[in-house]
Amino acid sequence: MKSKQVVPSLLLTGLIIMLVTSPTRSEEISPIRVYNNTTSGDTDASSSQSTRLITKGETVEPIQQIRLVSQIAHPAQSARMLVQSPTPPNTPPTEVVQVTSVKANPTAKGLEIILQTSKGEQLQLVNRSAGSNFITDIPNAQLRLTSGEAFTFRSEKPIAGLREITVTNFDANTIRVTVIGEGSVPTVELFDSPNEGLIFSVASAASSTQQQPQTQLAPEQQKPGNQTQPKPSTSSDEPIELVVTGEQDGYSVPDSTTATKTDTPQRDIPQSIQVIPQQVIKDQQITRISDVAHNVSGVSLQGSYGADTDAYIIRGFVTYNSLRNGFQAGDNYIDPNTIERVEVLKGPASVLYGQFEPGGVVNYVTKQPLATPYYASEFTVGSYSYYKSSIDISGSLTPDKKLLYRLNVGYENSGSFIDFVNGQYFSISPVLSYKISDNTNLTLEYEHTSQNRTFLDGLPPIRESFQVPISRFLGEPSTDKYNVDSNAFYLTLDHTFSENLRLRSAFSAYLNTFGYNEVVRPDSLEEDGQTISRRLAAGPGSDQRFDLQNELISKFKTGSINHQLLLGLEFSWYANFGDYLRTAAPGINLFNPVYGAPLPTSFVDTAQNGWYETNTTGIYLQDQVTLLSNLKLLVGGRYDFVSYNDRNIDLNNNGALLSANNFYDEAFSPRVGLVYQPIKPISLYASYSESFAPNNTLSASQVALKPSRGTQYEAGIKTELLDGKLSATLAAYEITKTNVPTTDPNNTDYSIAAGEVKSQGIEFDISGRILPGWNVIASFAHNDTYVSQNNQDNQLPIGDRLVGVPRNTASFWTTYEIQSGSFKGLGFGGGLFYVGDVEANLPNDGVVLPSYVRTDASIFYKKENWRVGLNFKNIFDTTYYYSQGYYLRPGDPLTVLATISVQF
Numbered sequence: 001m002k003s004k005q006v007v008p009s010l011l012l013t014g015l016i017i018m019l020v021t022s023p024t025r026s027e028e029i030s031p032i033r034v035y036n037n038t039t040s041g042d043t044d045a046s047s048s049q050s051t052r053l054i055t056k057g058e059t060v061e062p063i064q065q066i067r068l069v070s071q072i073a074h075p076a077q078s079a080r081m082l083v084q085s086p087t088p089p090n091t092p093p094t095e096v097v098q099v100t101s102v103k104a105n106p107t108a109k110g111l112e113i114i115l116q117t118s119k120g121e122q123l124q125l126v127n128r129s130a131g132s133n134f135i136t137d138i139p140n141a142q143l144r145l146t147s148g149e150a151f152t153f154r155s156e157k158p159i160a161g162l163r164e165i166t167v168t169n170f171d172a173n174t175i176r177v178t179v180i181g182e183g184s185v186p187t188v189e190l191f192d193s194p195n196e197g198l199i200f201s202v203a204s205a206a207s208s209t210q211q212q213p214q215t216q217l218a219p220e221q222q223k224p225g226n227q228t229q230p231k232p233s234t235s236s237d238e239p240i241e242l243v244v245t246g247e248q249d250g251y252s253v254p255d256s257t258t259a260t261k262t263d264t265p266q267r268d269i270p271q272s273i274q275v276i277p278q279q280v281i282k283d284q285q286i287t288r289i290s291d292v293a294h295n296v297s298g299v300s301l302q303g304s305y306g307a308d309t310d311a312y313i314i315r316g317f318v319t320y321n322s323l324r325n326g327f328q329a330g331d332n333y334i335d336p337n338t339i340e341r342v343e344v345l346k347g348p349a350s351v352l353y354g355q356f357e358p359g360g361v362v363n364y365v366t367k368q369p370l371a372t373p374y375y376a377s378e379f380t381v382g383s384y385s386y387y388k389s390s391i392d393i394s395g396s397l398t399p400d401k402k403l404l405y406r407l408n409v410g411y412e413n414s415g416s417f418i419d420f421v422n423g424q425y426f427s428i429s430p431v432l433s434y435k436i437s438d439n440t441n442l443t444l445e446y447e448h449t450s451q452n453r454t455f456l457d458g459l460p461p462i463r464e465s466f467q468v469p470i471s472r473f474l475g476e477p478s479t480d481k482y483n484v485d486s487n488a489f490y491l492t493l494d495h496t497f498s499e500n501l502r503l504r505s506a507f508s509a510y511l512n513t514f515g516y517n518e519v520v521r522p523d524s525l526e527e528d529g530q531t532i533s534r535r536l537a538a539g540p541g542s543d544q545r546f547d548l549q550n551e552l553i554s555k556f557k558t559g560s561i562n563h564q565l566l567l568g569l570e571f572s573w574y575a576n577f578g579d580y581l582r583t584a585a586p587g588i589n590l591f592n593p594v595y596g597a598p599l600p601t602s603f604v605d606t607a608q609n610g611w612y613e614t615n616t617t618g619i620y621l622q623d624q625v626t627l628l629s630n631l632k633l634l635v636g637g638r639y640d641f642v643s644y645n646d647r648n649i650d651l652n653n654n655g656a657l658l659s660a661n662n663f664y665d666e667a668f669s670p671r672v673g674l675v676y677q678p679i680k681p682i683s684l685y686a687s688y689s690e691s692f693a694p695n696n697t698l699s700a701s702q703v704a705l706k707p708s709r710g711t712q713y714e715a716g717i718k719t720e721l722l723d724g725k726l727s728a729t730l731a732a733y734e735i736t737k738t739n740v741p742t743t744d745p746n747n748t749d750y751s752i753a754a755g756e757v758k759s760q761g762i763e764f765d766i767s768g769r770i771l772p773g774w775n776v777i778a779s780f781a782h783n784d785t786y787v788s789q790n791n792q793d794n795q796l797p798i799g800d801r802l803v804g805v806p807r808n809t810a811s812f813w814t815t816y817e818i819q820s821g822s823f824k825g826l827g828f829g830g831g832l833f834y835v836g837d838v839e840a841n842l843p844n845d846g847v848v849l850p851s852y853v854r855t856d857a858s859i860f861y862k863k864e865n866w867r868v869g870l871n872f873k874n875i876f877d878t879t880y881y882y883s884q885g886y887y888l889r890p891g892d893p894l895t896v897l898a899t900i901s902v903q904f
Helices: 003-025 045-050 205-210 278-283 289-295 463-467
Strands: 033-035 038-040 097-099 101-106 110-116 126-130 133-138 141-143 152-156 162-171 174-181 188-193 197-203 243-246 273-277 299-302 311-314 317-319 322-324 327-330 339-346 360-366 374-382 386-396 403-414 423-437 440-454 481-498 501-515 519-525 531-538 541-558 561-589 606-628 631-650 656-676 682-693 708-721 726-743 751-771 774-789 808-817 826-835 852-863 866-873 881-883 888-890 895-903
Touching: 110 162, 110 174, 141 162, 174 197, 273 278, 273 289, 278 289, 278 339, 278 774, 278 808, 289 299, 289 339, 289 808, 299 881, 311 360, 317 360, 327 481, 327 501, 327 541, 808 852
Parallel strands: 097 141, 141 174, 322 360
Antiparallel strands: 033 038, 101 110, 110 197, 126 133, 133 174, 152 162, 152 243, 162 174, 188 197, 273 339, 299 311, 311 317, 322 327, 339 360, 374 386, 374 895, 386 403, 403 423, 423 440, 440 481, 481 501, 501 541, 519 531, 531 561, 541 561, 561 606, 606 631, 631 656, 656 682, 682 708, 708 726, 726 751, 751 774, 774 808, 808 826, 826 852, 852 866, 866 895, 881 888
């Protein structure tokens, strides 16, 4: 979409939102629920007996102290009364209470949820309802095991009338208890017990219908009753079957958004998706975000242009575009300190995201604002003159916590084990989130990154490259400088009309300038077997991208079948402008390089200016269908309309037009999958999905090539072990990619869509906590990606393996932290990362990157809010290489990083 089309689209979207939401704003004086003269945002009509109206100009005096659990009056027994509890005012900081366990026991009326703590009398409560949900926030507490690890509790359909109960760490210092009823707000009573902690007594649907209606008094009419009620007795010692979903700060993440664009448990998704949480990034001290790929089965690295952010090879196919919170992020630098987690979706993603290769996509999920103050700082120093500092701060800018912020800033300066290579990186990422109302939230994000570094290609993909030191540099030290500046803006409006209807409208703008004045790039080995031919190159340019996504999410029933429907409309405009300047430069001896050769003063071979733009409109529909409680269907499709235009002019010939092309493609990308759960910890799934990617090129007869299409069949098993602390996925798949462009044997200046490639494999991933303090993440993959069809003079020989795709990979990383005693807080980590041999060229010519095993280790110590650590990467100094398309890149030798961090 062109920039002049973005503004009308935004205005149209805003008008639709205003028209839909206007009925809720038609009254000049809105009813606001009041309790003890403190406002509450709830406007549930069912509680109207204990409400009054606040008119404009009326002054409301807030209460100065939130009542403790033991001070709650007897009449406040049900969710409809508890909903009147006030939002806490700006109170002085209090001690954060540690809740060390959550238990569920059956009772005569239903069940009780026990938040175990010895300081129950210090807990503060904020209660409300939303639709059929009863919600309690405890803003001075955390869910923490005795080992210090965070955890999450969840129970699905524990008793009649309840859909789910969850107890989670809502933010750094707040526990949220959510009781979801089936059609109505559940009846909840609160108790405190000196021996056990805070108790939520929840009535079942059967017992609720037998209770007589209670007369609810207005706040000023209430009389204080017995402030502490006796604990209800249980009717059975038989425990309720529970599902514990994992730790928020651990290695296992139960939910993700990339596969469905909704918060969906991974065990309900009929496609393999792996999540690398922030804790793994910290424990492995990842300084280049693409290194997370070593932890995921079926994913390897391919170095990108000039050593920018690496691309990923997923299930055998290179994907140069990644996502940032669901928007295409380009190929710019990503600071690991800004990332909350990395989600890797395996297989075609076109059903939701449009033009992608069939292997999969990587989505970077960024850190979001917190309601409570948070301050963190980190400093790292390491081998090869590496150092980096960063800060991460968050909190509220207003007393009512409606306006939240987060700010991440990072600066890195580093040398390299490769001669003459160095770089500086800077990033700043502020986020503002404003809660317009209880149902509407507006988030504004900005991200600026800059790079000033050496442009690095690597070594030619020839046997002789393995005979020189990995420190070999084949450019010219005085010229090879590369600069990138990028700015990205994101604006998201999230509005909830009701419990069952939600609108999300998001806009992103990405502006990127890049280039180098002069760099010397290596080419091929000359006939003498020692000299590498080179060329002088320059290429300043820019990227611009604008995206607008509008999504409506609706939940409804057809009989006994539950649906969650996602309807989306996306507009996208992308443009690239740049010079392409090339001319021959003096060669260099591969084995004994001498630098400083005189360089050409003009670009006589090629001097072109290129421009291209892509306009995309995508419409997508997805339905998550719960056929039975243990049988779930996912079905969806997306239709894309893509127009592409390019133009090239000759700068050496007064701007003469060299070429101009226009392409248009339409494509439908479906997905269907089924999940069956014979028992709660196990999910069996199968799915079919398709992808597409335009070719944007012409045949010799001037006919546009059809888009490359991908189809995938996948089946697998997902399971949760050790009461949900450990999660695992086993997947098998087959992907076929057709219409792959290959050189026309009758006219080598053109291509034909005659190629076909297959990818077949099996993958296994496991992650989580084995014992308190003992975390693990591991993977294994076997993959065959090869040319399966080509009828044109063997331009791509059938059976040849694709470049950069290992047949086997495996990884294992684990950490253990001592939980008690004099050495409490001391921890150790270690890992092995195996990558099988890789073809360097296609057609395969016998140049193979050998397999390798890299060994990493760490030692760290945590005390209170301080952490110090040492990370040792490649401790046995193994020499290894990975593909960069037309070049080879040596991996890092032995590297040591020392880190100190503090947070408040």
